[in-house]
Amino acid sequence: MKKLFKTLLVTASAIGLVFALNALVPSKAQAASSLLSSQAKKELKDSDTLTIGLEGTYAPYSYRKNGKLTGFEVELGKAIAKELGLKAKFVPTKWDGLIAGVDTGKYDIVLNNVTITKDRQKNYLFSTPYIYTHFALITKSSSNLTKLSQIKGLKIAAGTGTDNATVAKKYGATVVPSSDFTTSLDLIKQGRVKGAINSMAAWYAYKKDHSTKGLKATDVSSEEDPAKIGALMAKKNTALQKSVNKALAKLKKDGTLSKLSKEYIGGDITKK
The missing domain is CATH 3.40.190.10 (Periplasmic binding protein-like II)
Structure with missing residues (x-):
């Protein structure tokens, strides 16, 4: 009886150890969502979705092919959302009202080949540059x-x-x-x-x-420096900015940014 009890005790301890070790190893979803801070999640329009504003008519960045939205920034948006453990939702909007859509909460970020300028930085936040446009x-x-x-x-x-x-x-x-x-x-x-x-x-x-x-x-880059392009978001969403920057850093490190640039633009313009 004592022997049986010892055997059961050892077995239970082993099972408990396995569960404990498994709990310490994050799943892919957990690892991705860890890039998204709790505060950043609160700043989103929808807690489980990264809502992205773009034109959808500007090849090679975002356009429709056979009726389907595609392009460099479309695929980049999907990749950023995946790294943050979110779904990507795209909201095509005409350029003249695109940036203003951030102010009204129409979407969380704009991915539309938007140049980082001092004037825009007065009213909006930008991610780190993901491409440099000549x-x-x-x-x-x-x-x-x-x-x-x-x-x-x-x-x-x-x-x-x-x-x-x-x-x-x-x-x-x-x-x-x-x-x-x-x-x-x-x-x-x-x-x-x-x-x-x-x-x-x-x-x-x-x-x-x-x-x-x-x-x-x-x-004409000899006269005008390449434009730094980043994701634009509301001035108040500082936590979201940090999370997006973490995702971009990971995508740059693993080669995703370069791969998408070569596929949709015909060369690597992710470096200055």
Whole structure:
């Protein structure tokens, strides 16, 4: 009887030890959610979801292919959400109201190739940069325009309120509003503008599926430093900012950022 009792006691102790050890080893879900602090979770629109604002019409960052939302920032959003142990929900919004959507609580963050600027940092928080965008001056192939210093007084196409428009104005151009990349190229072809300012990444992505005959793009990073791009969020959400930064650091370290950049943009622009 004593022997049987000892055997049962040893068995019970062993089982207890196994359970204790298992409890010390976090599951994948637990490890992911550990990047999301309890305070950051309170700052979310929905506690189990990372709600992301983007345009959904700006290749290669976010666009629709066969009706499905895809692109570099779409996949990045999914990866960040996964690292935080959350579901990713995307809310396509037009550019002119996109950033304001953070103020109204329409979504938690904006992933839309938004440049980190001093003016924006006065009202919003940004994550650490996840890509660096080189500006491009796009013109007709026959044009002798190759530098930003040459566009003063000329009509240049750029999206209203975008960093492209800011650069055009900085160098003295007259900005002609353009709703999207294709429209900018059409304005050049029609001779309504002398050129357009956008990104080299957008140019490379467009060339994959469209003809650029009669047009050229010049990298003007020698005059204008690459723009630092980060996730934008409400000024009050400091805990969320820290959690997103942790997720981005992990994605950069394991090569996910670089892989997504090469897949959707055609090169690694995750480094300056």
